[in-house]
Structures are given as structure tokens and as C-alpha cells.
Amino acid sequence: MTTSTKLPPAPVIDETVRLLTEHYVFPETAEQLAVLLRRRLTEGAYDVDDAEELARLVTADLQSVNGDRHLRLRHHADPVPPERGAAALDAMRRDFDTSLGGAPRVQLLDGGVAVVELAPMLFPLEWAAEPLSAALTLASRAQALIVDLRANRGGDPDTVAFVCSHLLDERTHLNTMYWRDGERSEQSWSQPHVPGARFGGSKPLYVLADDSTFSAAEELAYDLQQLGRAVVVGERTRGGAHPCNGWTVHPHLEVTVPVGRAVNPVSGTNWEGTGVQPDVPCAAADSLDRAHTLALARLADRSLDSGR
DSSP states (O other): OOOOOOOOOHHHHHHHHHHHHHHOSOHHHHHHHHHHHHHHHHHTTTOOSSHHHHHHHHHHHHTTTTOOTTOEEEEOSSOOOSSTTHHHHHHHHHHHHTTGGGOOEEEEETTTEEEEEOOSOBOOHHHHHHHHHHHHHHHTTSSEEEEEOTTOOOBOHHHHHHHHHHSOSSOOEEEEEEETGGGEEEEEEOOSOOSSOOOOSSSOEEEEEOTTOOTHHHHHHHHHHHTTOOEEEESOOOOOOOOEEEEEEETTEEEEEEOEEEEOTTTSSOOTTTOOOOSEEOOGGGHHHHHHHHHHHHHHHHHHHHHO
16 A cells, blocks of 8 residues: 655745745735635645646645746756756757757748747847857848747846847937836837847848747837837737746755746837737737738838839
């Protein structure tokens, strides 16, 4: 006869509550969640056999108050390092090494329209600057550009600014981040110079998005949309505007807690909960063809205008 050994949930919940209370960008919501998690612990809701099931249950409760999709207890199949953020960084590095640095596709379509796919993440800029610059420089000679974010689940705000810098002509205020720690605000601007060639701020630009597009990828789409620089084509994005940090609370569990919130200088708000609304709604599978058609029509109109 064998007996199953349950994962003791109390240490995980206690540490999750502490991190929420100390760091979550919305302190009042953190207090509500602390009460909820402790009550659920007392009720035995977290008496489960394994870390993966505990992660699922706790994540559902964490997101039950305000729907913050960055607020999670994440399960990792392999043991995760104890340092803050190390679990996410290890996983990112594996993805980076197998995706050509986050730019897995550069393609030229008919009519001088280029496609640059950025996936599966916008990796930390110290890693990604070289491959992204190479991809965007190659596409800079195109007559129109489609940036495909349909498989992009987020990443580094500095990388958002780096990509935007290739798609604008002048230094531009993109976003402001409010951080709970120190109650400070930090502005994000496009860069005055880029290491390669710019696509620039005048040629037609389209961004593809769907319900997998998340976090920093949403910021990229939202910033360009609010500036009137890009037309977003496809589906509404997932709706996560809160940058987060991760803490290891068990050898296979990481708590991710949003520590800031985005404030766009044009809209005065962000895409949290609502997602980025496409300018041209269509099924994700059809969005590339739709954007290509729009680009060709736009180029034809410009050609007629210049010939008058």
C-alpha cells in the first residue's frame, strides 16, 4: 500500500501573500487577495498532490479579483534558481537561442511589402539589439512593412522602444511607467539614433496582432497605434499592461507580481483588461493577407498622388 505525499501549501501561500503585500502595484487589491488566499488555505482548497495543480489553483484565485493576467503562480517543470527573475530569464534564454534572437522571419512579399515576425518574445535588449537591428535594417528598404506580433507573448519595454526607433523619424515619447517602489514615474522614448538603417516614419506600416499577443508586444502595437504610425490588423490582444517581477517560492514555483503600470502619453491610459483593439478587425489567420492587400492599395494611392 502506498500513500501520496501532498505538497504543503502553507509556506508557498505565506510567501506569495508577503510578496503581494510588499510589491503589487495596487496595494488595496493586494490586501483583498491576501485575505482570499489565506481563507482558501484554511478551507483546504490548496491541499493538492503536486506543484503544477497548486499553481493552477492559486493563479485562478490571484486573477479572480481584477483579472490581472500578469499575476500568477507559475509552475516550472525543471527546478528554478532562487534569485529574483532567474526562472523567467532561464526560460527566455532557451527561446532566444532557438528563434534567431526573436526575429525568426524576414520576408519580401509582392509589391515591395516586407514582413518581419517578432516572436516568441521581445527579448532583453542586451541580447536582442543585434538580431533585431539586422532584421529591421534588411526590411528598411521595403516600400511598406508588416510587423507580425501574433505569436509574441511580451518581453522588455526597452526593446519596444528600440523597435519603435526604427519605425519613427524623430525622438518620440512612447510610454510612461509608474512604479510602486518609490512611487516614481519613468518615461520611455524612442532613440535618436539606431545602429542600422531606419524604415522611418512615413512609409506604410501595419502590425498584426491576435489573442496571444501580450504584455510588451501589446505595448509595441499600442504605442504605434496611439501615435497614428501603424494600422493594427487582426484580433484584440490579451490585455496585460503591468510589468512584473518574479520570485521563486518553491523549487518548481515562481510568483510573478506586477510592480508598475503603463500610462500612454496620448490616451492617458493603457490596454490592461481591454487589450489593443485592432483598427482592421479580422481573423488572425487572415490578417497577413489583409494587411498585404491594404499595403498594396495604399502604395497604389501614393503612386497616383505622386504622379499628379
